Amino acid sequence: MRATRLAVTFLLYLSVLQPSDNALAQNVKTTSDNSVDFTKYKKYTWGPNYLLTQQTKDVQERINRALVDSINRTLRAGGFVEDDKNPDFTITYEAGGRPKVDVGAQRYLYDADMVNYYWGGDLTGMSSAVWVSSLAKMQITVTDAATKQNLWQATASMKIRDPTKFGNNLHENVDKFIQKTMKSFPPKK
Numbered sequence: 001m002r003a004t005r006l007a008v009t010f011l012l013y014l015s016v017l018q019p020s021d022n023a024l025a026q027n028v029k030t031t032s033d034n035s036v037d038f039t040k041y042k043k044y045t046w047g048p049n050y051l052l053t054q055q056t057k058d059v060q061e062r063i064n065r066a067l068v069d070s071i072n073r074t075l076r077a078g079g080f081v082e083d084d085k086n087p088d089f090t091i092t093y094e095a096g097g098r099p100k101v102d103v104g105a106q107r108y109l110y111d112a113d114m115v116n117y118y119w120g121g122d123l124t125g126m127s128s129a130v131w132v133s134s135l136a137k138m139q140i141t142v143t144d145a146a147t148k149q150n151l152w153q154a155t156a157s158m159k160i161r162d163p164t165k166f167g168n169n170l171h172e173n174v175d176k177f178i179q180k181t182m183k184s185f186p187p188k189k
Contacts, residue, residue: 026158026177030184033151036144038186043083044075044091045145052096066171067093070178071140078186087145095138097160134160140181156181 051064071091072082135157142152156177160166166173 026156026180028154028156028181028183030152030154030187032153032184032187033149034187036151038151041088041151041186042079043081043086043088044142045082045084045087045089047090047092047143049092050094052094062170063095066174067095067138067178070171070174071182073175074178074182089151090143090145091140092143093138093140095136097134097136099134099163134163134166136160136177138177138181142185152185152187154181154185 046068049064049068051060051067053060053063071093075082075091136159137155137157139153139155141150143150158177
């Protein structure tokens with residue numbers, strides 16, 4: 001139950017992050033200030049992050065740590081250095097998830113199936129299926145440390161078809177989600 005709630009709440013999270021049998025394609029939209037020369041930005045610091053969940057404090061911290069660690073690895077791989085004393089830019093995230101449950105017939109229904117059918121009592125010949133999934137969303141924002149001007153922003157979402165499986169491989173799945181979300185950072189001119 002705890003792993004399911006963890007995955008349902010998470011966003012990055014995410015999301016994408018399982019093979020095609022577990023998740024739909026990740027949707028990423030980015031915006032950036034085209035007038036900015038991103039080559040002058042080398043050092044970053046973290047601003048306040050918002051993880052919107054109803055999870056226990058320790059589960060929220062596990063999700064937060066997975067997100068921060070993955071973003072840090074992605075930035076370091078791009079040649080950026082974390083510097084809390086003299087940063088060029090600040091990075092923040094907002095993330096959350098929304099559970100979704102779908103119920104339906106396990107097979108296609110024909111008119112003949114509905115003869116003498118009623119809800120309640122003996123539901124002969126008809127069974128239903130229930131699918132639990134999560135819609136994970138995340139927004140990452142890069143802001144100039146001096147001017148506080150937004151430089152780059154990515155918003156990502158995806159449907160996680162198997163929240164338990166996602167939660168069992170949280171770090172690996174978050175890494176895949178973050179890498180795709182931050183693929184266009186820094187923007188090229």
